[in-house]
Amino acid sequence: xxxxxxxxxxxxxxxxxxxxxxxxxxxxxxxxxxxxxxxxxxxxxxxxxxxxxxxxxxxxxxxxxxxxxxxxxxxxxxxxxxxxxxxxxxxxxxxxxxxxxxxxxxxxxxxxxxxxxxxxxxxxxxxxxxxxxxxxxxxxxxxxxxxxxxxxxxxxxxxxxxxxxxxxxxxxxxxxxxxxxxxxxxxxxxxxxxx
Numbered sequence: 552x553x554x555x556x557x558x559x560x561x562x563x564x565x566x567x568x569x570x571x572x573x574x575x576x577x578x579x580x581x582x583x584x585x586x587x588x589x590x591x592x593x594x595x596x597x598x599x600x601x602x603x604x605x606x607x608x609x610x611x612x613x614x615x616x617x618x619x620x621x622x623x624x625x626x627x628x629x630x631x632x633x634x635x636x637x638x639x640x641x642x643x644x645x646x647x648x649x650x651x652x653x654x655x656x657x658x659x660x661x662x663x664x665x666x667x668x669x670x671x672x673x674x675x676x677x678x679x680x681x682x683x684x685x686x687x688x689x690x691x692x693x694x695x696x697x698x699x700x701x702x703x704x705x706x707x708x709x710x711x712x713x714x715x716x717x718x719x720x721x722x723x724x725x726x727x728x729x730x731x732x733x734x735x736x737x738x739x740x741x742x743x744x745x746x
Contacts, residue, residue, distance in 0.1 A: 634658055637742055640713060641690060648706035654693040658686065674744065683745050687720070690738040694725065697733035710740055718743075 638656050645653050659673045674684035692698060703724070711719055721739035 637688065641688070641710070644709045644713060645706055648709055649702040650692070650698050650706055652696060653690060654696055655689070655691045657689045657691075671746065677743065683743055685718075686742045686744060688740045688742055690736075690740060692734075692736050694727070694735040697727040697730065697735050699732055700734055703734055703736060707738070710738070 641656055642653065645651075661672045671684060674686045677683045677685055692703075707719060707722075718741040719738055720741055721737075723737040725735045727733040727735070
């Protein structure tokens with residue numbers, strides 16, 4: 552074999568090796584790019600999982616931390632809308648305030664038993680507090696049974712401190728024409744329930 556043939560052979564071998572080297576570099580680059588994308592995806596999923604684990608730990612700590620508040624909320628907000636219990640409490644408060652007899656205690660009309668009626672009749676959902684409802688109660692002391700204004704104030708104060716009737720939303724007071732220190736009244740009081 553002469554030098555010229557050997558030169559051509561070595562040049563061809565070098566060219567083939569260069570093409571093989573570039574081809575293997577391209578293939579390796581594609582494989583590494585795919586593996587890099589897969590690794591980035593796995594890292595992102597790992598970070599999301601870690602963040603969720605930390606959120607769950609924080610939520611568990613918050614549940615433990617605020618469990619007393621849940622107990623307090625259950626004791627403060629009645630779990631039912633027991634009207635007989637509510638009337639009994641209002642009458643008791645009236646008696647403690649010196650009001651011997653209230654003229655009436657009324658609730659909104661019930662649609663219970665009507666076709667398509669919800670079991671949550673007479674109540675309205677409280678905005679911003681899921682699961683809590685309000686039940687308006689109208690308490691009346693008519694003009695034939697007027698009471699002293701001081702007893703009314705005592706009654707009002709006690710109503711607002713009661714766990715069932717915690718918000719007075721409307722007051723209508725009429726003084727007695729014969730005895731101005733005595734009044735008749737109509738109150739609308741909200742009872743909050745979480746059935």
